[in-house]
Amino acid sequence: MTIPAGKTTSDRLSLMLRNLDGSGDVAELPIDETYLLPVTIRSASGGVSLLGSSATAYYVVKRSSAITSAASLRDNWINFPTLDKAGAQSDLFNNLTAVTYEAIIRVDDFSKHSEISTVMGVENYLLLRIGDAAFPRQQLQFDGTGDAAATPGFGKFPKKDESKLLNAGEWYHVAATYSYATREVCIYVNGKLQSRGTDLGNPASTPFNLAGRAFYDLYLQDPVKYEQYKGWGNFRQFFLGKSYDDTRQLNGDITEVRVWNVARTEQEIWENMYDVDPQTPGLIGYWKFDEGEGNVIHDWTGNGNDGVAEFDLEWPSGIEVPQLNKE
Template sequence: MRKLHKYVLVVLATAVAAASCKNDEYDNRSPFDNVVYLDVAEADAIQLTTFKKTLPTLERTFSVVMSYPSAEDVRVRVEVDPSLVADYNARNATSWTMLDGAYYELAAGEVTIPAGRTSSDLLTLTFKNLDGSGDVSELPIDATYLVPVTISSADGAGLLAGSATAYYVVKRSSAITSAASLRDNWINFPTLDKAGPQSDLFNNLTAVTYEAIIRVDDFSKHSEISTIMGVENYLLLRIGDASFPRQQLQFDGTGDSANTPGFGKFPKKDESKLLNAGEWYHIAATYSYATREVCIYVNGKLQSRGTDLGNPASTPFNLAGRAFYDLYLQDPVKNEQYKGWGTFRQFFLGKSYDDTRQLNGDITEVRVWNVARSEQEIWENMYDVDPQTPGLIGYWKFDEGEGNVIRDWTGNGNDGVAEFDLEWPSGIEVPQLNKE
């Protein structure tokens, strides 16, 4: 027993010593093995900073990171270094100039990574006076500038060369610079499910135009269908279908009752009409009872036209059918005819039949009209339109850049609400084809 007791004590002592070494492992490492770097530069040394021309200020945050904790505080100096612009241009075959100091400010030149930690507090790079609201003239539109932010030195640690500098590529753009990702997400419209003036705008229609600017990352993800907008099995603009190319637009006006468009799935499959992954497209689809004509436009140009399609104009169609069920709930006796409307599918952006048909990409500039817009009207207003234009009943610019609520710019109050937290990609700049 005495020998066993001694053996147990030896094992425990060894375990404690090992644990102590593990907890203070960084104490025994050479400081030259430790390095510091910018967290944003580790992901991508080129930080695209494109913003809309009306923005007066813009902030970008980052932190300094160490490869492992130090036993002592580590002071790190961070600065904007104009001398790095020439090197960047030489390596990237560009000719951009350094942004004037009147338009930016780095909040702190020195930060400390406390002992036992691997990251500093956030640093803020502020771009200011962009619209000329300060004592300087406004930053020129569509000109590109550089702001290299670099770690100049660190006490007790080396620099991770490839990630010690972040190059902020700054551009005040006339183009669309904000879009939301609908990957595994979609946009709901709660006001369209309730009876009232807001949902009335989307019901009793005799013509419609859907518009959106989209960029799909990958057509192979999820199901055969990528949903853009509309109402499932009623009036839906989507990409792909069963036995139909995944990359071809389809306007689905399925339904054979009098109060549905009833023009079926349009157009037929055509391998010459495929969209490419990673490209921005302005998409529009129109239908009118008066002409019984269905049209699809890509980048402002007619792609497909069908005539003599759909039901006669005996009964208008509805995009907010749930609102009629709300009338029934308010007065079941008076509105008994709407008793079965609780199953009417809702109007969404990025969702249709189930949770697997989202748009695997980004979306911006979404509109719904109660008229069939002409090709010329669509071409001229692809990237912007007056929110008070007659016939425009829903307009979601997606220019918030953050948050989960998408404002309805018509003033009608049909704001969109994301099902999950939205992602807002940075560096967005949609080419304006009608201005080239």
Template sequence: MKRYIITLFVLLGALTACERYDADDHKFGNVVYLNVSQTSPVQLATFSNNRETYDCTLQAALTYPAAQDVRVSLAVDPSLVAAYNARYGTAWPMLDEKYYTLSAPETTIAAGRTVSDVVTLQLRGLMGEGEEQTGALPLDETYLVPVRISGATMDVLRGSDVAYYVVKRSSAITVAAQLGAGNWINFPTLDKYGTNSSAWNGLTAMTYEALIYIDQFATTDAEGLPVNISSVLGVEQYLLLRIGDTNFERQQLQFDGSGSGSQFGKFPGKDATKNLEAGRWYHVACTYDQAARTVRIYVDGQLQSEESGVGIATQSEDNRINLAMRALYDYYLNNPTEDNEKKYGGFVDAYQFFIGKSYDEKRPLNGKIAEARVWSVARTPEQIWENMYNVENPADDPTLLGYWKFNEGAGNTVRDYSMYGNDGVAESDITWPAGIEIPKINETNE
């Protein structure tokens, strides 16, 4: 009996708590607003120059569900452009109406719900017509499209009733992937022997490249344990480009060449003047050449660190660079000879090639990435500088082992644009941030 009384009090307490929550939640009047403007009225709509259309989605929202349908009228309002420019100190014009359309002038938030169906502001005709792109939206010019709630059957939350779309057709890279704790890029085909992986082994030189943006150089993880490394790309304890290390500058690039095909160790030495900054885009690259015995690191296309007379002293078949070592073990499994066991049997526990991960999950990139590449040659300083943001005809170059542009903008598979087709697969869902724009610092305005 006593147990039943206690249970009754618990249930009554829970119900009372719910009533209190509802009452507290409703102590302010219900209002309608635009969901995209809940945190900021400014919405970046930056897209690449090869997009014919670009969709911006929004919904009308309520603070809490209403007992009846709430009708909301929406409109593009050019009269708000002057107010925006005065507030933010800009001089951006209204986008010509031929370049946009609103999918519906009215939407409804059904009774019992807090959001309406999706309404789309579609930017269209962006590339113009024909090969000459007649009438295309001009490149690298910024325009405004203010969308506001023009009417509603409920009170409107002022300040969150307008979304200012800042529209720009950019010549820069406008898509990148967000990686971080619990998410990195795997390459399943590199662990299997075949045409996809064979070119990755038996190398005498190599280059890694990527565009990266570090949101934060984390120093502790969720459990409060130290974090010393941000992994960019490569193979742990073999050939790995990363940022930071134990007893090393947390924000300095480090190229770890501890593998049997390199043996130059950790490069360069600790130097705070070489630290990167959070919150900006960098092109980073590293090269190693066995024959030249030279290792280099580049930042934004410029040589940052170089050392010669390092690495293996004498080249041989036994100390070639293997970036897909597990594929060699897979070859042994399918060709189990004594000689193959001697050569490849030890690769069963070999580390793998990743982007955004190395030893474990506590060394994430914690930022954004685009234009990641692996080459079977040591790229020259001129090649690094000239091709930081694009590689022409990538499928025609056999020395380009892997090329992930990260330009999908959706999904969890990252296409390999090289001839080898080693598509990357994210460990968990990729976030594709809006408003990305990576300026091309190797191009000068004339």
């Protein structure tokens, strides 16, 4: 390194650590083990003297198992074009008698837009969100209202509780489950049960239909109801980070999103918060957000229901979601 005449610092020197995964001829660095790497200036010339400990820089090196990729949904959301058309791909999201929503999120500001921060789902039907009117802005809510006429659900759950607030700027794994068979609603935060409701919903109701086109087809059989509800068409879609209008975005980062046609147990959620086999029975949609660039989010189940961002996605750098179930 050279400090030019008249300057007090040299050009930047970069330390590159390569092939930590064992590629090439280098031994693999064990996952989640931490190493301290000291780099010391041993000599100097041109009348420069070294100042003891100032000559050494220390680097903490760790090949982390943490999730390191997420997309920002600030003023943005994810659409699913294949779910808005009739066909085999959208049929996977219909006739659901049980469901689990999962996502890892970090909200920057709960007050930027309206009183609601949307995580995922279908507006006024089956939606996982944070906040509501006359409800804490930072509390999770599972809105399983369904349709009062055709598919009555379990309503809005849980009741407001100031002890269940999420913090801005903090990573959370959130999950919500419902089963018509048990009539039980559960909300989990970081793999642990936060709220449970029993005897909710009507087991004789029509199953949930999350794919938009199929939802319309239900009303084609009844012209009166169809006329009543067709104006809700653009809201009756499955989104990530959007519901009702353009003021209820998540306003934060999202990764590891999943939809299941079963109600996952607490143990299953805890064990697979940060990764799961894409071919696990019951998993119908899985978006890892590991692309790191671009506007298309791949569906890891192989079903082809890729997500498409409404606007150009931002991919924040320096993402690291610690795996709480491995600590």
